[in-house]
Amino acid sequence: MKMKPLQVPKRTIMTPGPVEVDPRVLQAMSTPILGQFDPCFTDIMNEVMEMLRELFQTKNHWAFPIDGSSRSGIEALLCSVIEPGDKVLIPIFGRFGHLLVEICERYGADVYTMECPWGEVFDQQKIIAKVKEVKPKIVAIVHGETSTGCMQPLNELGPACRELDVLLIVDVVASIGGANVMVDEWCLDGVIGGTQKCLSVPSGMAPITYNDRIEKIILSRKKVEAGIATAEDIALGNKKNRIHSNYFDLAMLQDYWSPRRLNHHTEATSMLYALREGLRLVLEEGLYERFGRHQYHEKALIAGLKAMGLEIFGDEHHKLPTVTCVKIPLGIDGDWVRQMMLEQFGVEIASSFGPLHGKIWRIGTMGYSCRKENILSVLSALEACLIRAGATIHRGEGLQAALDYYEAPIAAKENANV
Amino acid sequence: MKMKPLQVPKRTIMTPGPVEVDPRVLQAMSTPILGQFDPCFTDIMNEVMEMLRELFQTKNHWAFPIDGSSRSGIEALLCSVIEPGDKVLIPIFGRFGHLLVEICERYGADVYTMECPWGEVFDQQKIIAKVKEVKPKIVAIVHGETSTGCMQPLNELGPACRELDVLLIVDVVASIGGANVMVDEWCLDGVIGGTQKCLSVPSGMAPITYNDRIEKIILSRKKVEAGIATAEDIALGNKKNRIHSNYFDLAMLQDYWSPRRLNHHTEATSMLYALREGLRLVLEEGLYERFGRHQYHEKALIAGLKAMGLEIFGDEHHKLPTVTCVKIPLGIDGDWVRQMMLEQFGVEIASSFGPLHGKIWRIGTMGYSCRKENILSVLSALEACLIRAGATIHRGEGLQAALDYYEAPIAAKENANV
Known part of the structure; x- marks a missing residue:
């Protein structure tokens, strides 16, 4: 078979993503790759973490991309935190609220939902009242619901969840880099962004951040995989409540994104270059x-x-x-x-x-x-x-x-x- | 924070991956993106499927990439096929055999292993004898074990598994595009390749292929997600044995890679451009x-x-x-x-x-x-x-x-x- 060279028409992309990629990002992707443990590459990994913290307006240590589309980041955070039977409350105001339900159910959560008509958002006090009633471990919610064009305020919900010792996990895929997302100020515990929307980086990475409340759960479920585990890792034992997915196991991903650099996947080099350039553009603009x-x-x-x-x-x-x-x-x-x-x-x-x-x-x-x-x-x-x-x-x-x-x-x- | 422009040193990368990316692939990645449902983009999706079939030497209909590193492809295939309690036999001859065990265990498989010293491979007849003894639903095995530099012959194992009605799922990440992998001839049911090795495409995609034996299982577990399901989809019901992961649910991925184009994730545009060019290079060379x-x-x-x-x-x-x-x-x-x-x-x-x-x-x-x-x-x-x-x-x-x-x-x- 003879396949012709890649040729694409010029488009003006005005969808809610993927959107046009900044030319500087496109150029960054044509940079030759580096090995994943090359110190020049691990420096780039650290730089991306640093810029992600600024993007998310957080002091969280953990801020790194999952290699996959935005929903890979959602699944990584949820599956690393949810243990079968955990109560999760999900206020739904569009399609991507249903996606949160979908993922939580697959990981065995006991899901409680509340819905409002598509095109509206919730009064935060109503969600808080429901939290008090259901007493969930986690509230999972969308910030910018791309299916309806609505944005849910979170500034009261976050502090209330913190006070009630409930984790708040938020999908900011459609808002991050385009609308204000204050992770620390709003007391968001785990947050998932997207690249192909307001960051103008191609789809294929999902930047996430989470705080020590979430890290504590993740570490309690940690098990280093056979084939690379040390004696010390093995002594830490075969946790019964281990994270279901290997690819999305944040306990192992943390080790890869830490000085230990314990091999998990092979980081998507060119996409990381793209994200780095996209983040530079965001921070340069302010x-x-x-x-x-x-x-x-x-x-x-x-x-x-x-x-x-x-x-x-x-x-x-x-x-x-x-x-x-x-x-x-x-x-x-x-x-x-x-x-x-x-x-x-x-x-x-x-x-x-x-x-x-x-x-x-x-x-x-x-x-x-x-x-x-x-x-x-x-x-x-x-x-x-x-x-x-x-x-x-x-x-x-x-x-x-x-x-x-x-x-x-x-x-x-x-x-x-x- | 002021971050300097991306600048990387010139490297001669002679690891077993990620390896140097072909300059034509790097160039393809700087092509402006297209929307995911733009007919010009769905044409590219189809072209990639067509070229993947040639790469895998298969007549399988399903041949497409998972958006993630190689292990995302392994997890997608295994988690879409394995139901809790399924017997899986895994012959281990290096680290990546352990990875297969790891993933299968996480999805509730009843895993049987056999091991040979690292640096050796198995006599295929010994594996076949073990298959007859264990009677697993699936044999999962690595073809090219990058941790030891050994390559396991499969030409007898495949036909034997087919005859015994056992599924054979093979990790060809380190061999595909560099050594012979005959999916149909060897009777491999599900196969996972990698991009960052012999295809000289950056990490970030995992091309897979599978036949109708596997598709049958996947379809029996299918459930279209809420928020986009039609009445007909909903009538098909809430399967109890549904696939655990949303991101890796091949039943939904199939719909996205079929004329139905049912939205799942947002395909990683630039990585798909890269894969397309990498495949063109492979087929041009022969x-x-x-x-x-x-x-x-x-x-x-x-x-x-x-x-x-x-x-x-x-x-x-x-x-x-x-x-x-x-x-x-x-x-x-x-x-x-x-x-x-x-x-x-x-x-x-x-x-x-x-x-x-x-x-x-x-x-x-x-x-x-x-x-x-x-x-x-x-x-x-x-x-x-x-x-x-x-x-x-x-x-x-x-x-x-x-x-x-x-x-x-x-x-x-x-x-x-x-």
């Missing part, structure tokens, strides 16, 4: 400047969509600034519009899952994709394709509203930093 | 030409090492052509020598694990690293550092023997293809 940029362009997008006559889906007071959900006008085939946008304009937006499929589109403003020209491209393509599909919209108004926003004096100042 | 090249340079390396006065470790009749194990001369500190080779010459070789640590070095001849100049560099650096360490060796003989080999008429012809 965390809060970056959050500001995400909100800034999100507002331009919303102004454009509304001016076009479209309606934003979900509770606007708890909107995830990195994902904007738009109601598909009645009678319009959402997938047809998306397909035309991609084929004719090279602009990609997303549909949603389950009950929201066909009801809303999701437009991301994430990382490197979160730029003025991309906002203008998506508004332009969406308008043209909507007209083509026969929708009644305010022609020409979307781009004018976005341009008005960008040209307004107060905005112009902020825009200088972009 | 599978058997590539195996020939690996053996060709392995012989040069062995000639050089022996001429230097060093001894090869392990059964030479069952040597893995991609890894050469060398006994560390008595009284020499193996790690000191390796460190000096790296620091002074930028040449990296490996130690080994467990009982062999400090006893042998392991030198890889894998993929893009398997080139004449690398063989000559490793021999040169090793000799100089051994002399520096006070070892008594035949000075100057190693390189002369390798050059003799390369310059010999019969070799010259083969070398033209390299």
Whole structure:
């Protein structure tokens, strides 16, 4: 078989991930690799840990990526902490809450859920009341629910869980690097981020962080694998409550990410280069400047969509600034519009899952994709394709509203930093 | 914190992985990404499947990568097939046999092992006799044991297992793309490869393949996750014997790698580009030409090492052509020598694990690293550092023997293809 060289079309990717990768990250990935125990490589591992701590706004020692997509990080944290029969409370406000349930159930947890309609978030006090009632070992929750474009406040829930001695594990995949995530300030015990969204690094790594409350559980379940265990490791014994997965065993991963450098997997070299460069870009821009940029362009997008006559889906007071959900006008085939946008304009937006499929589109403003020209491209393509599909919209108004926003004096100042 | 730009020293990587990445693969990774459901991207997914079938020499439909390091592929296959209490027979001849035990035990298998000394392989008839005695559901075994440099023949074991209706699952991480692996011919039911060795692609993906015997088990355990399941999926029910891991659930991964494209994880775009280019390089070179090249340079390396006065470790009749194990001369500190080779010459070789640590070095001849100049560099650096360490060796003989080999008429012809 003769396979042609790789050639990809130019795309404007405005989905909630994966989004366009920063050119500096793409370039970093073409750097020749190093051996996994080469001191120059272990230095890079340490640098990534250091930058991840800044990203997560934490003093936690443990902050490193799991080699796999975002859900690999979720599974690694949950399976390392959950022992069969453990009570886990999961407030669900979208698809990724269900994913947390799914994973916890597979690892034998006794799962309690509470749900609110997709498009809303929970009053934190209601969750706290449920925590007091259920008395779980763990609360697992999503921060930015990419399926609905909503962001759950956690600033009261975290301290309450800490006081009640309940662990709080949070999926910040869709918010990290694009919206504020204060791991220590909010008392989050274990946190999972993603690379392919606001960090503008390709999918394939899941940065996580966790504190000593979680580490204590992990260490109590530790067993070094046969074939590399020392006599001392073996003396520590064959724990009955050992972690179920080998690949996701944080007790062993810790040893690999510590000076002991005990071999576990072979670290994904080029992806680590990519993450390192992505983190450098975040810290160079400044965390809060970056959050500001995400909100800034999100507002331009919303102004454009509304001016076009479209309606934003979900509770606007708890909107995830990195994902904007738009109601598909009645009678319009959402997938047809998306397909035309991609084929004719090279602009990609997303549909949603389950009950929201066909009801809303999701437009991301994430990382490197979160730029003025991309906002203008998506508004332009969406308008043209909507007209083509026969929708009644305010022609020409979307781009004018976005341009008005960008040209307004107060905005112009902020825009200088972009 | 101000982090400096990524800068890595030039290395000659002669470990058994990760090895030097082919420059064409590095370049492919700097290609802008595509959305995961972009038809141009799903075409690439299909192309990778097609090329993997050729690599594995199989007609299996299922051949795709797991997003994670090699052991993620091992865990995905084993955990999707093993149900608690299943008997698994694991013949162990090195560290990675122990890893198979480790993973199977964690998933509740009733594990039976047989061991032979590290440095040897099993007489296949002995394994077959044990299969008849134990009557396991699965035999799991390593093909190329990178910890000892030995390669286990499987051509009799496979057909025997098929006849006894036992599944044979094989770790070919260290051999695939460098030594012959005939999945269909040898009747291997499930096979896990690696990228960072003979494919010269960075670590971060584990290509696997499996046949309908395995698929049948996987489908019997299938459950589509809540949040994306259709009514039909839900009607299929909540299987009691469902697969333990979500991330490694091959039933769901199959749906993602099929025309249904049911969302599971977000495929690691840049790594898939890398794998695609790595596979193109393998198929352009030709599978058997590539195996020939690996053996060709392995012989040069062995000639050089022996001429230097060093001894090869392990059964030479069952040597893995991609890894050469060398006994560390008595009284020499193996790690000191390796460190000096790296620091002074930028040449990296490996130690080994467990009982062999400090006893042998392991030198890889894998993929893009398997080139004449690398063989000559490793021999040169090793000799100089051994002399520096006070070892008594035949000075100057190693390189002369390798050059003799390369310059010999019969070799010259083969070398033209390299």
